[in-house]
Amino acid sequence: MSAKRRSQWNPTIAPPSAAPVPVPDSTALPAHLVGLAPGQTVLPSAVLVFHGIGEEVRFETLSRAVSLILTEAKTRGATIDPVVIRSIPNNAAGTGLDVRSELTWTETDGTEREVHVYEAYWAPLTAGKVTYWETISFLAASGWNGLRGAFFSGRALTFKRWLFGDFRTLWASASTLPLLFVLLALIGFFAGAVAIATYSLANAAKQAASGGREGLVLAADSIYHKVVWPWNEAVHIVGKVLSYFIYFPDGPRFLDGVKLQPTLSREYWWQGVVALLLWAALIYAALKARSLLTQYAGSVAAYLSPYKDSKFYELRNQIQQVGLDAANLIYEGFKWPHSRIPEYKKVVILGHSLGSVIAYDTLNAMINLEGARNKAGAANAVVDRTSALITFGSPLDKTAYLFRVQLNIKRNRLDEEGELREAMVCAVQPLITSYDDYRFNAVRRPHGPMWINLWSPMDIISGRLDYYDDPKVAPNEPKHVENLIDPQAWIPIAAHNQYWNKKLLRKTVYNELF
Secondary structure (H helix, E strand, O other): OOOOOOOOOOEEOOOOOOOOOOOOOHOOHHHOOOOOOOOOOOOOOEEEEEEOOOOOOOHHHHHHHHHHHHHHHHOOOEEEOOOEEEEEEOHHHHHHHHEEEEEEEEEEOOEEEEEEEEEEEHHOOOOOOOOOOHHHHHHHHHHHHHHHHHHOOOOOOOOEEEEEEEEEEEEHHHHHHHHHHHHHHHHHHHHHHHHHHHOOOOHHHHHHHHHHHHHHHHHHHHHHHHOOOHHHHHHHHHHHHHHHHHHHOOOOOOOEEOOOOOOOOOOHHHHHHHHHHHHHHHHHHHHHHHHHHHHHHHHHHHOOOOOHHHHHHHHHHHHHHHHHHHHHHHHHHOOOOOOOOOOOEEEEEEOHHHHHHHHHHHHHHHHHHHHOOOOOOOOOHHHHHHHEEEEEOOHHHHHHHHHOOOOOOOOOOOOOHHHHHHHHHOOOHHHHOOOOHHEEEEEOOOOOOOEEEEEEEOOOOOOOOOOOOOOOOOOOOOOOHHHHHOOOOOOOOHHHHHHHHHHHHHHHHHHHHH
């Protein structure tokens, strides 16, 4: 560390570590310092952060992670050094570069700390790859699959899931059915609104295409009169009100006993103008909703669609490879020549939203790869070096219930083939295979990864993670997923992103780093 301490967080740009640098003989260094940069005396920890949906800007999530760690350090009275941004090789051949943030500070008792923060950036892979109707179909099928499993499986709000060597019967939460109905209602509403908007826009364009003033009049008439109910009512109700106030200040007028209605004539042009503006606003709102739905839920559809959907098979593999590449850099990079990547003894994996699903898959894959390289009975270094898996705003329980149910439609139950398939899917997930071998266990494995999940009742995407533990294990046991409600994430819907700048996440990450 630098002898000069400053509290500012202003970053400095370090030269790339990819340049050839003489590597000292590992036998001449203490074992815990092998792989450290010249002059480095503090063994750093590492954070690997996975962004969620809606966080498409590169380094945005990396910056958030850096900020929350340094904010917590500063809150505890630490003296903060400037952040160092360093380019590093992202493979053993040194043919590509990645970026990490290096954080250093000194605590009030004089303890020096160092943390390297990495990001698994996967957002560009899903951009424009999923259509609107594919997204709608996926969400509708997911909602129906959940309802079908709840009502028609003969299991009455229970389902089977392979956990820790056997099928366990798990209960759906009390909020599951209402949420499924809300999901399907929202899907229907958005699909209907977009369909009406598309029809209205196409019809007006068709009328205007006939040309001349007559075509414009026909288009205006189409906008005002020929859009399906209740869309057309919303369009011209404001126009009616304004017209009556402007042209009927003393109330409605009658001709031969029939109430006069404002028309698109020159006398009542206000109604046509207001109707056109409101029509345009509704068109914009519907198309904007379509765009946002595709942008956010499309990524979920791409990653969680059933594996029989070959269109997204390669895309899922690409997303998973991004996670594996980033994790491999952290866990294996110290073995590469000239990499200057230390052998991190404590690694924290951080996943937000859909990123928590990718983080979970990545950690499982790294444990499996390490196990395949090891001799029988050898310790798994990935397990030993991973301090914690921290998920927040996570839909993992929903993915387990909605997207992974192997239900036989004809028999309304898990048949033998479905059970075998379910067992195979879960068997490649070490985190739900053995507490003793792969999870934190205060008695058998005190250095294994602790799983901490932050959620909020105001965040409809998140929830408790109850489907990744043996139901026979008490929730208060340390090896169980530790579910923590974030009381500061309290604004409905917006709570999904509030975790980032609240103290619970900051404290949780900080405590698991050291």
